[in-house]
Amino acid sequence: xxxxxxxxxxxWGLVAAMFLLVLGATVITANDYGPTYDEPHYASAGxxxxxxxxxxxxxDLSAFRGAEIEDAWGLNHEHPPLQKxxxxxxxxxxxxxxxxxxxxxxxxxxxxxxxxxAIYLFCRGVWG
Numbered sequence: 001x002x003x004x005x006x007x008x009x010x011x012w013g014l015v016a017a018m019f020l021l022v023l024g025a026t027v028i029t030a031n032d033y034g035p036t037y038d039e040p041h042y043a044s045a046g047x048x049x050x051x052x053x054x055x056x057x058x059x060d061l062s063a064f065r066g067a068e069i070e071d072a073w074g075l076n077h078e079h080p081p082l083q084k085x086x087x088x089x090x091x092x093x094x095x096x097x098x099x100x101x102x103x104x105x106x107x108x109x110x111x112x113x114x115x116x117x118a119i120y121l122f123c124r125g126v127w128g
Contacts, residue, residue, distance in 0.1 A: 005125065015117050022116045026109035031100040042084050043091070043104045045076040050088030083107060 007015075052072035055063040062068060076084070086107035094103040 005128075007121075007124075011124075015120065018120060019113045019117050023109055023113040026112055027098070027102060027106065030098070030102040030105040030109065035101060039101070039104070041076055042079070043087060043101075045081075046084035046086070046088030046104070047091060048072050048075055048088070049081055049085045050092050053085065053089070054092070083111075 049072060052063055052068070063072070073081070087104045090106040091103045094106055097103070098106060
């Protein structure tokens, strides 16, 4: 990377401001539309996944029993779990602060804000 291609502190400030603006706009409008047809199913799976992980983090080794794993992870097992786990934890941690679907949709808002910043940085690297 040449010296001219380096990102200055003010530009990193712009990227941070862009991230916060996109995240804020997405979070405050998270309840402006109703749930999608499959969102409740994913949200309930995420809640179960987060509960299982909470048991593991507390040192509950019984969570590793086959029946416990099947009970926690059997619901909606055909889709990758990362987003559902993130939504489940967001619901646990921020459910009291964000009403409605806001907590469940918080990880999607984060991914979206990061994507907007990544696109900006990519375009800057390609076109200057």
